[in-house]
Amino acid sequence: MFVELWRDDRAIEGLPIRLVIALVVGVASLSVMMNTISGLDTMTVSEIDVDPSKEVVGEGETDVTLTVVDPDGQPVSDATVVVTGGTATMDGAVTATTDSRGNATVTITPQLGPNQQEGTVTIDVKPPASGGYSDRRRNTRILVVDDGG
Known part of the structure; x- marks a missing residue:
């Protein structure tokens, strides 16, 4: 029953989709933050x-x-x-x-x-x-x- 971790290939199967999801969420969050910052009139001169x-x-x-x-x-x-x-x-x-x-x-x-x-x-x-x-x-x-x- 003991599985050697260095031989376990299952963890790599979900990694690419998790990276894609993290990238999409990060870009969406950055977009919202940039729109918020550009809308602040107090920061413009x-x-x-x-x-x-x-x-x-x-x-x-x-x-x-x-x-x-x-x-x-x-x-x-x-x-x-x-x-x-x-x-x-x-x-x-x-x-x-x-x-x-x-x-x-x-x-x-x-x-x-x-x-x-x-x-x-x-x-x-x-x-x-x-x-x-x-x-x-x-x-x-x-x-x-x-x-x-």
């Missing part, structure tokens, strides 16, 4: 962008309204915009916070260097703490041109 009212300005003091929008073009309130000199120089950074319409008005005074015909002013955005926004891509830059003055 929306990239915001800035739309300046003037994309080309001359040297000297200028008021520019900056509109911060989400990917759907909807305004983003309570975002902080930071305007600094790029290839055009400015005396420090200028900051403002967007209102309920996503608008922030800043007064900039860009200057070009000697023999410099054009330059840029950089706009960065610090997204509001709520809303799941980020600002990883480069925003529109304001072009500063020599107005002959």
Whole structure:
């Protein structure tokens, strides 16, 4: 009655079908989990962008309204915009916070260097703490041109 285990071939008969069943159940479970994760809006982050009212300005003091929008073009309130000199120089950074319409008005005074015909002013955005926004891509830059003055 004692059966030697190393000579017993019966255990191998059901193994392939058990592996197939385990694989099918595993793939189905993974599919359900991936659908659940992709449906969570709290894990998604929306990239915001800035739309300046003037994309080309001359040297000297200028008021520019900056509109911060989400990917759907909807305004983003309570975002902080930071305007600094790029290839055009400015005396420090200028900051403002967007209102309920996503608008922030800043007064900039860009200057070009000697023999410099054009330059840029950089706009960065610090997204509001709520809303799941980020600002990883480069925003529109304001072009500063020599107005002959």
